[in-house]
Amino acid sequence: MVLGNSLSIVNASKYYKKFKAVDDVNLTVNQGEFLTILGPSGSGKTSLLKLIAGFEQLSNGSIILNDEDISKQKPYERQIGMLFQNYALFPHMTVFDNIAYPLRLRKTPKDEIKQKVESILKLVHLEQYGYRYPEQLSGGQQQRVALARAIVFNPPLLLLDEPLGALDKQLRKQMQLEIKHIQKQVGITTVSVTHDQEEALTMSDKICIMNHGRIEQIDTPENIYKHPKNRFVAEFIGEINLIKGSVVNVSEENVKVKFHDSLIADIERKKDSVKEMKDQSILIALRPENIQVAREQSHFQNTIRAQIIEIIYVGEAVNIKTVTETGEEITAKIPAHISDLPGRGKDILLGWNPKDASLIHDGTPLHYY
Amino acid sequence: MIEVKSESWIPVKQVSFSQRLARFTGLQWLLLFVPFGYIFILMFFSMADFFKLSFFDEDGFTLEYISHIFSTDVYLKVLWLTLKISFLVTVFSLIFAYPLAYMLVSTKSNLWKKIIFSAVLIPFWISLLVRTFSWTILLRKNGVINTILLDLGIIDHPLELIYNTTGVVIAMTHILLPYMVLSLYSVMAGIDQRLLQAAQGMGARPWKAFIQVFFPLSIPGLLSGSLLVFVMGIGYFITPALLGGTNTTMISMLIESNINTTLNWHMASALALVLFVTTLILLFIPLLLTGKNPVLKELE
Structure with missing residues (x-):
């Protein structure tokens, strides 16, 4: 042919x-x-x-x-x-x-x-x-x-x-x-x-x-x-958590982002991604399956405390809907075989790796800038 | 503590008349039986009674009337003319209706669709008698068409457009055209326009796509429309009676004169039977044509 x-x-x-x-x-x-x-x-x-x-x-x-x-x-x-x-x-x-x-x-x-x-x-x-x-x-x-x-x-x-x-x-x-x-x-x-x-x-x-x-x-x-x-693509493909933050510091490999007033997250810097600038407001994009759930301590670099509001069984996985102290909803997806899940209403620790998150501009898609 | 509320009063459910009626099974057959009876018992028995006259007279069973039709020149001529007129009417209405119906399904403009639909349907709603008489005004010797053509110098003598086969065909085509348009339209509307796009995408020029894809798929409408027009045509009475003159006698006119004028009901019955059997044969043609073609199968 x-x-x-x-x-x-x-x-x-x-x-x-x-x-x-x-x-x-x-x-x-x-x-x-x-x-x-x-x-x-x-x-x-x-x-x-x-x-x-x-x-x-x-x-x-x-x-x-x-x-x-x-x-x-x-x-x-x-x-x-x-x-x-x-x-x-x-x-x-x-x-x-x-x-x-x-x-x-x-x-x-x-x-x-x-x-x-x-x-x-x-x-x-x-x-x-x-x-x-x-x-x-x-x-x-x-x-x-x-x-x-x-x-x-x-x-x-x-x-x-x-x-x-x-x-x-x-x-x-x-x-x-x-x-x-x-x-x-x-x-x-x-x-x-x-x-x-x-x-x-x-x-x-x-x-x-x-x-x-x-x-x-x-x-x-x-x-x-x-x-x-950008935000449109992030939300259109799959499920995603978007956490508002602002850039504090940009280094060769990492971007430090402040979110929820006081917390700091390290996000791996990618070529080809948005140009990060200091004090710029930004969204941390996190796929639910990249978030780990822990009760007390997490070995992940970035963590956030949240309360479980709903647990949804979807077959191969469990979706855990949580809400943070500032009222933001974050969903984590964990394999269904993990047995000792904390129940609804319990406080947990959500954690993720710097390389598993990406940064996108807040608000409107890029081409309007 | 959980308190269990006991229901002391259970309401007696009211059963309405219609609910009680619904408990009789098979009642829905009534809905079918009444119209069925109306159509078949009333029509079938009166028809059978009438057709009996073809075979039975005062002397008992006879085939005289039937054989009389097929051995008399006049009757055969009338039969032949009836078939010829119906055939011509079918062909002409097909030629006129096909582009109209195609336009109806292919035009994107709603305005055009409405215009064509009204042009087709408005005559449909006007009384047959009125339409036939208006054709006499148009077609007669000093009628509109002849006057215009004479004034323009296109012709020297008025054309013989009326009281002959031409007049009957012209008027009957006009009157039966809507049936053809609607039959074609109903089938064409079901043809997926994307098939034409697909054919063009594969390299077919538009006219080729039309001939190879659209036309074969419209054949069921073409067949059912033609059949409808032909069958209606062979039994037509008013138009040929008013526009046909003495030379253009169709079978229905012969039946009428046998009933009303010569009072030979046996002959009328025999002629009606011939008409009826011809119609039945025509209606069975599509069954023979269907074969394996899945498009034509829908006609069954």
Whole structure:
């Protein structure tokens, strides 16, 4: 199979009357990479996908695929494979004919079509289903047919529009991995749009978080999760505790942050994170699973005293909701097998490592500064 | 100490009439039985009684009337003309209705949708008689159309637009068009527009996507609309009676004249039976056509 090509979106904007659906977006997807655009509804992620596919026209900027500006091309000229949310399989064609459709449009010889369709059916584990109609397949099977149809003609780019939205949870998890494996196997450059963060974290090489038509952060799933750039990203991905504080001292490796009037926390300084300045007000971002709970003494560098207000069992873990003396709520997540948990109303000590927290600006997202 | 309150007075639950009624099982069948009886018992028995006249007269059982139809030129001609007119009306209303219905589902402008819908539906609500008579005003020798064409010098002699097959086809197409539009629309509205996007995304030009994806999926509407128009067409009476003249006699007019003029009820019954059987055969055509195609299966 031919490798996919790189996609660049340069200064792209889309206005509907005065509403900015996509607002000056720049992003690059490298060859063979899987990028997920993640955002709440109305964030412009679907508009961006439609712009790439050609179903909408850019107001400004350009879209460059394989060194060619495709932003003025019609959808049928762009040669992009797309997987629709509802699969968009043709109900009047068999699985074979559905997959052969893009090949027939390209006037591929008959025996080559047969061979290509059969080999792609093998790839998606549906060898026996060529002569069935879409309605005779389960949701997951339809999904795989749609995927096969989207990549069978070796497009330079694959677009996925909420690919797993219509499947139930069990199947979704399975398909996440399956699509990812096929994508890697074929090596096709892929852009996916979803509002499901778990899906984004599982499948992507890179995640692009969008809000109000703008990109908030583009990074690897790990970095997005561990080092959110701003408050929006921090709160959008996973659960997080945000503790207000102000910078007291900035050294080579650490930032000392004063919080709750008198307490001081050491936070590891990361490259690429916000520019910390003395006296600047800031948020300490702490994932619940990075907080340890102790009764009396904690061996962690940073600690805070709090009272348990609720204990919630979530299966593999227990969420402990606490409130500090200053009234701030902090949630810790600890493994469920820890047995001697203090009960509700008890005072405990919350502790965390300097490297497990990150600092983000208080209040509005960065680009408003 | 926990105090256990004892309930000394348990309220007797009032059972309403409707609740008591609900305890009779099978009562809901009444809802079905009444309209069912209305449709079948009343219609079926009166029809059977009427059709009996085709086979029984004073001398007992006979096939004379039925065979008379198929051995008389005039009757066969009328039968043929009836089928021809219905076919033409079906074809023309399909040609006019398809773009209209497509426009209805594809336009994003609500205003256009309303305009088309009113254009289709308003004639639907106007009395059939009024519409047929207005066609005589338009089509007759010194009518609106001929006057305009003559004044413009396009034609030298007035066109024969009325009291012949042309007039009947024109007026019947107009009258039956809404049925076709609505049948097509109901099926087209269910076609996912994203299928067309998907086809275009794979490299199909818009017209190709239309022919390869949209059109095949609209066939059920096309078939059901055509069937509806055709079946209504072969039994049509008022329009051909008023616009057809003496040369354009359709089967329903023949039935009417046998009942009202010549008072030959046996003949009328035989003709009605032929009409009825033709209709039944036509209604079974989609069943034969369905085959394995999952789109057509919905018609069953």
